[in-house]
Amino acid sequence: MGVRVFTAVSGGGWESELVGELDRADHGVTVVRRCVDLAELLAAAATGTGQAALLSADLRRLDGDAVARLAAAGVAVVGLVERGDERAAERLRALGVERVLPADAAPEQIAAALRAAVAGEVPTGRDVADPLAALPAARRPREERDAGPATGRVVAVWGPTGAPGRTTVAVGLADEAARLGVRTLLVDAEVYGGVVAQVLGLLDESPGLAGAARQAAAGALDTAALARLSWTVRPGLSVLTGLARADRWPELRPQALAAVLAQARRAADLVVVDCSFSLEEDEELSFDTAAPRRNGATLTVLEEADTVLCVSGADPVALQRSIRALGDLRDALPDVEPVVVVNQVRRGPVPGDPRREIAAALERFTGLGVAAFLPADRRATDAALAGGRTLAEAAPGSPLRAALGDLAARIAGSPAPSARRGRRRAGVRRSV
């Protein structure tokens, strides 16, 4: 028995013939199941009885999430399109299907593509098994043809439970960076309900991040679509608003969110993401890689980010939570080197010099230094919240605004984005 293949090819009228041809000659593939729709294909993939799926571009409900689920089940995917249908080929590639062939390609070519996909070979630009590869425009995913290169940096603003000030820091950083002339996109990826729109006084009826994730899952998100889904607060500062209701978290699928961030890197020089706190895996679901996970979105953002800020509170309880959260982060994503920002620093809850004591405690228990201390400044945050405005607008001379401005300048002035990929591989993320 050769490579075990599922087929799910709708329309075209060529399915029976193709399956017959594939099975008849000895092409090293065996069709183990002909699926009538995507649901059957996903169910079949979960049984572990097949190694590859041959599917057509017009398969109903096919999206990036489905392709990711097939990959998670260890099923390599080869796509078929009508000859010359470059749009369909492009869409499949945008969904993550790397090998796309015309449906009337010779059965031995399709079989070769299936075998190569299972072997994990990287498709070459002019693979004979991939006649569409000869068409340069068709080979490039939509996002690569868009405006600019993906050079924007992603800064995830994360931290433990207990409202240490993630949203305050994310909004302040984005606003201050934009004031420094850095094209900035603020993304509200809080899976327990987004508040950035409210904090900024935006009338949020927009689909925002959930809409962008939906379009990304359908392979239809480009920079123009992203711009339409974002609010322009002022030139240089845009916002992708968050979930209006906490129970809509399944709309932020990790794979789609990663695609949104990839597109955001093209649209902005700096992408600041307000994240949720929890990294916990859902125990009952952990055996099922396809099940939606609420905290998968947060993990994805932290994994994709160039810089992960951990915002900590400054009292003993908040510090204890941060130490635990940093341990969880190390367990979940050992390559991430978080940048610790201690917020709401004030005299009182920690004896002696709060900065020195806090830095010493965090160093002792996490081995991490503190990159920035932000003062407790209730007067400034109240003024901002009361008016639905940023600190720069509501309290321009406040100590908190000054500290956030310094942090933004350090982040905006960090190494060139072109060094990003190399740095990530080297695991260096501490640069603020």
Ligand SMILES: Nc1ncnc2c1ncn2[C@@H]1O[C@H](COP(=O)(O)OP(=O)(O)OP(=O)(O)O)[C@@H](O)[C@H]1O
């Ligand atoms: N440096 C500060 N000084 C004074 N108040 C602050 C400061 N930072 C944040 N706050 C206030 O603390 C509260 C919580 O802040 P914020 O909403 O930013 O936290 P969060 O970590 O995003 O919380 P959540 O878990 O709700 O997402 C808000 O009322 C905010 O105005």
Ligand SMILES: [Mg+2]
């Ligand atoms: Mg928040």
